[in-house]
Amino acid sequence: MPEFFLAQSSVSPATGWIIVLVLGVLWVALGIFWGRKAKDSEGFMLAGRNVGLSLGSATAMATWVTSNTTMLAPVFALTLGIWGMLAYSTASFGLLLFALFAGRIRTLLPKGVTAGDFFRLRYGRFGWSLFLIITMLYSLSWLVSMAIAGGDLLLALAGIPYLQGMSLILIVCVLYTLFGGLYAVIGTDFLQSVIILLGIVLIGGLVVSQLEFSEAYEHIQTYQPSLLKIAMPAALLAVFNNMLFGFGEVFHNNVWWSRAFAMKKEIAPKAFALAGILWFPIPIAAGFIALAAGPLGINITEANQTGPTVAAAVLGNAGLGAFAGVLILVVLFCSMASSIDSLLAATSDLLIRDVNEGLFKHKVDEKRFRKLAAIVILSVGALTWLLAAPHWPIINALFISGPLVGSLIWPVIAGLFWKRVNRGFVIAGILAGSALGVWAYFTLGWFTASLVGAGVSMVATLLGRFISPGPFPDSTELTSESS
Numbered sequence: 001m002p003e004f005f006l007a008q009s010s011v012s013p014a015t016g017w018i019i020v021l022v023l024g025v026l027w028v029a030l031g032i033f034w035g036r037k038a039k040d041s042e043g044f045m046l047a048g049r050n051v052g053l054s055l056g057s058a059t060a061m062a063t064w065v066t067s068n069t070t071m072l073a074p075v076f077a078l079t080l081g082i083w084g085m086l087a088y089s090t091a092s093f094g095l096l097l098f099a100l101f102a103g104r105i106r107t108l109l110p111k112g113v114t115a116g117d118f119f120r121l122r123y124g125r126f127g128w129s130l131f132l133i134i135t136m137l138y139s140l141s142w143l144v145s146m147a148i149a150g151g152d153l154l155l156a157l158a159g160i161p162y163l164q165g166m167s168l169i170l171i172v173c174v175l176y177t178l179f180g181g182l183y184a185v186i187g188t189d190f191l192q193s194v195i196i197l198l199g200i201v202l203i204g205g206l207v208v209s210q211l212e213f214s215e216a217y218e219h220i221q222t223y224q225p226s227l228l229k230i231a232m233p234a235a236l237l238a239v240f241n242n243m244l245f246g247f248g249e250v251f252h253n254n255v256w257w258s259r260a261f262a263m264k265k266e267i268a269p270k271a272f273a274l275a276g277i278l279w280f281p282i283p284i285a286a287g288f289i290a291l292a293a294g295p296l297g298i299n300i301t302e303a304n305q306t307g308p309t310v311a312a313a314v315l316g317n318a319g320l321g322a323f324a325g326v327l328i329l330v331v332l333f334c335s336m337a338s339s340i341d342s343l344l345a346a347t348s349d350l351l352i353r354d355v356n357e358g359l360f361k362h363k364v365d366e367k368r369f370r371k372l373a374a375i376v377i378l379s380v381g382a383l384t385w386l387l388a389a390p391h392w393p394i395i396n397a398l399f400i401s402g403p404l405v406g407s408l409i410w411p412v413i414a415g416l417f418w419k420r421v422n423r424g425f426v427i428a429g430i431l432a433g434s435a436l437g438v439w440a441y442f443t444l445g446w447f448t449a450s451l452v453g454a455g456v457s458m459v460a461t462l463l464g465r466f467i468s469p470g471p472f473p474d475s476t477e478l479t480s481e482s483s
Contacts, residue, residue, distance in 0.1 A: 011157060011158050011326055011329065012158065012159070013158050013159045013160050015158065015326070016154055016157065016158025016159070016160050016165075016329065017158075017160065017168075019158075019326060019329050019330065019333075020154070020165075020168050020169065020172065020329070020333060021168075023172070023330065023333055023334075023337075024168075024171075024172035024175070027172060027173075027176045027188050027337065028172065028175045028176040028179065030176065030180075030184065030187060030188055030191075031175070031176030031177065031178075031179040031180035031184035031187075031188065032176075032179045032180060032184075033180075034180050034183040034184045034186075034187040034188075035179045035180030035181060035183055035184050037183045038180070038181045038182075038183050040366055040369075041364075041366060041369040041373075042113075043181070043183065044181035044182065044183075044369070044370065044373060045113060045181060045182060045258065045345070045349045045353075046113065046182060046258060046261050046262040047181075047182040047183045047186055047262045048183075048262075049261065049262055049263075049264075050262075050264060051186060051259070051262045051263045051264065051267070051271075052263075052264065052267055053267050053270055053271055053274070054190070055186050055187075055189075055190055056186075056259065056262075056263045056267055056268065056271030056272075056275075057270075057271040057272075057274040057275045057278070058186075058189055058190040058193040058194075058275075059185065059186045059189035059190065059193075059259060059338075059342070060095060060256070060259060060271060060272055060275035061193050061274075061275040061278045061279050062189040062190070062192050062193035062196065062334075062335075062338035062339075063189060063255060063259075063338055063339050063342040064091070064092075064095060064275065064279050064339075065193070065196050065279060065282055065335045065338065065339070066142070066145075066146055066335060066336070066338075066339040069088070069091075069279075069282060069283050069286065069335065072088070072145075072149075073085070073088040073282075073283035073286040073287050073290075074286050074287060074289060074290035074306040074310070075290070075306055076088050076283075076287060077286075077287030077288070077290040077291050078290045078291070078293070078300065078306050081291070082291075083239055084287060085283070085284050085287030085288065085291070086239060086284070087239040087241075087242045087243075088242060088283035088284075088286075088287065089280055089281070089282075089283045089284050090239060090242055090243035090246060091242060091243070091245070091246030091249070091279075091283070092246075092276045092277075092279045092280040093243060093246060093247065093276070094246035094247045094248075094249060094250035094251065094276075095250060095256075095272050095273075095275050095276030095279060096272070096273060096276035096277075097247065097250075097251075098250045098251065098256055098260075098272050099268075099269045099270070099271075099272035099273035099276065100269065101251070101260075101412075101416055102260045102263075102268035102269045102271075102272055103265065103268065103269050104416050104417070105118070105257065105260050105261075105268075105416070106260060106261070106265040106268060108416070109261070110265075112257070112261050113258075113261060113349065113353055114254050114257060114258065114346075114349050114350050114353050114354055115131070115135070115252060115253065115254045115256075115257035115258075115350075116128060116131065116132060116254070116350055116353065116354035116358065117354075118257070118412075118415060119131040119132075119415075120354075120358065122411075122415035122472055123411065123415070123423055123426065123427060124423060126427060127411075127423065127426070127427050127430075128354070128358075129359065130427065130430055130431070131252070131408065132350065132354055132355065132359075134252070134404045134405065134407075134408060134430075134434065135252060135253060135254065135350065135405075136347070136350070137401055137404060138249070138252075138253065138401040138404055138405050139253070139343055139346075139347045140383065140384065140387065141400060141401040142249075142339075142343055142401075143340065143343055143344075143347075143380070143384040143388075144384055144387045144388045144392070146336050146339055146340050146343075147166050147169065147170055147340075147384055147385065147388035148166065148388050148391060148392060149332075149336060150165060150166050150168075150169035150170070150333075150336050151163065151165045151166030151169075151388070151391065152165075153165065153169075153329070153332050153333070153336070154166075154168070154169070154329075156309060157328055157329050158329065162391055163389060166385070166388055166389075167385060169333065169336060169337070169340070170340070170381055170384060170385055170388075171381075172337065173336075173337050173340040173341050173344060173381075174344060174377060174378060174381035176188065176341065177340075177341045177344045177345050177377055178373075178374050178377050178378070181345060181373070182258065182262060182345050184341070185341045185342050185345050186262070188337070188338070188341065189338045189341075189342070191334075192334035192335070192337060192338040193338065195330060195331060195334045196282075196331055196334050196335050196338070197278075199327060199328075199330070199331030199334075200282060200285055200286070200331065202327070203289065203311050203314065203327075203328070203331075204285045204288070204289065206314050207288070207289050207292050207296075207310075207314050210296065210314060211292050211295060211296065240451055241402065241446075241447045241448060241449065241450045241451050242447075242450070244402075244406050244409065244450040244451060244453075244454040245399070245402045245405065245406060245450040247406075247409050247454070248402070248404075248405030248406040248407070248408055248409050248450065248453075248454065249405050251405075251408060251409050251412040251413075252405055252408040252409075252412055253346070253405070254346040254347070254349060254350050255342050255343055255346040256272075257346075258345070258346050258349060259271075259272075260272075289310050289311060289314070290306050290310060292310065292314075293306065293309075293310045296310075296313070296314070298310050298313045298314075311328045344377050344380055344381065345377075347380055348373055348376040348377045348380060351376050351380075352364060352369075352372060352373060352376055356372070399441070399446040399449060399450075400438075400441060400446075400449075402437065402441070402446070402449040402450035402453065403433060403434055403436070403437020403438055403440065403441060403449040403450055403452060403453030403454075404434045404437070404438075404453065405450075405453075406433065406437060406449075406450035406451070406452075406453035406454035406457070407429065407430045407431075407432075407433030407434045407437065407453040407454065407456070407457040408430060408457070409454050409457065409458070410426075410429070410454070410457050410458045410461035410462075411426050411429070411430060411457065411461060413461075414426065414461050414464075414465070415472065418465065418472070419471060419472055420465075420469035420470060420471050420472065421461070421464045421465055421469050421470070421472065422463070422464035422465075422467055422468050422469050422470060423464070423470065424464070425460050425461065425463050425464030425467065426460060426461050426464045428460055429456060429457040429458075429459065429460020429461050429464070430457055430460075432456050432457070432460065433452070433453040433454065433455070433456035433457035433460070434453060436452050436453070436456050437449045437450065437452040437453030437454075437456070439452075440452040440453075
């Protein structure tokens with residue numbers, strides 16, 4: 001059995017700095033170039049509402065290929081086995097179902113700007129405020145998890161200290177989002193999606209070429225038999241928990257609503273469906289790479305670094321030398337940047353439109369908009385840095401928000417497709433689902449939290465459908481209020 005060492009294909013700290021700086025300058029330059037199209041606030045936030053199929057599907061797919069996909073999916077496979085690999089892939093179902101919602105969203109809110117517009121009109125000021133609290137907590141946890149993964153990446157591949165690497169990736173993403181808004185985000189996402197797909201295909205192909213499947217199966221069966229168990233309870237719970245977490249993430253978050261508003265109405269459903277199909281095999285491929293670690297003799301000393309460690313070893317063994325580390329660094333950097341930029345843009349939109357203009361009634365004119373947007377994006381980036389600095393485990397940084405977003409699944413479905421519901425029951429379900437889900441997270445395990453949150457909210461929402469339901473505003477009222 002061959003022996004692998006990360007040092008075979010890792011890059012030097014100097015090379016790591018050069019790669020990230022070169023990519024950073026490229027993305028910032030493109031951000032400035034594409035950002036020139038943003039003539040007003042709507043252009044900056046929604047890219048002119050004219051995004052087509054290729055850019056629309058690419059930005060949705062690239063945004064969903066987060067650092068969590070490339071870094072956490074291998075951890076799932078390493079700890080939960082076959083089911084862990086499949087558990088992460090179920091997040092694609094969120095994009096596929098959102099494809100069904102996108103047309104309805106555009107019909108109800110043809111002039112909508114954020115997901116907050118929907119919650120304000122459907123669930124009133126209290127429901128709207130509750131949504132904003134949940135989505136801000138979730139957005140921060142997602143940003144923090146990606147910043148952590150970025151620091152781990154540069155530490156594993158280039159020996160750059162965690163804090164320096166995490167800071168560098170955050171600064172690059174903040175800068176080009178700052179200059180270009182959604183135009184820059186979508187443009188860079190397209191290029192990043194191409195790089196990600198090519199890199200994963202290459203790395204996966206090299207793993208397959210170096211692996212004897214019969215020997216790999218025997219090795220796992222002998223030394224890690226639990227990874228092959230079909231009925232591993234924790235793994236089965238993780239499948240459904242992750243699927244519901246993915247539903248909650250996509251259904252409520254402004255990252256996806258802003259794209260639905262930015263795409264042409266007839267394009268949005270097709271773009272989200274295509275993105276879900278393209279995304280589905282990516283975490284399976286990343287998980288497969290992790291399962292190959294044992295049979296290939298790769299020693300995993302740090303779970304958070306499973307993906308880059310195995311990929312670097314495999315590429316090094318293929319004789320690619322230092323290029324292996326460069327390739328992995330570029331692919332994983334793109335996967336992180338494509339999500340961090342999207343989340344920075346979508347979160348700043350919510351803070352400006354819903355919090356500043358909506359809750360606090362501070363109207364922002366076109367002349368002051370870009371200055372305020374810059375302040376907000378910089379502030380969100382700084383807060384993310386402060387929260388990521390302690391270097392939490394990735395899984396803790398991400399899944400603590402699971403029950404919160406899970407509790408919003410059914411309220412979104414009800415608001416989009418039902419005409420009548422008891423708002424009090426729905427809001428009570430969100431509160432109870434969030435509270436009990438967080439309790440489950442700490443007492444039962446992270447793999448139960450989203451299940452509990454979504455389940456409690458579902459029961460409350462269904463009760464609200466039949467017990468004293470009141471009418472929602474009709475489509476014309478939604479249209480007029482959002483104009």
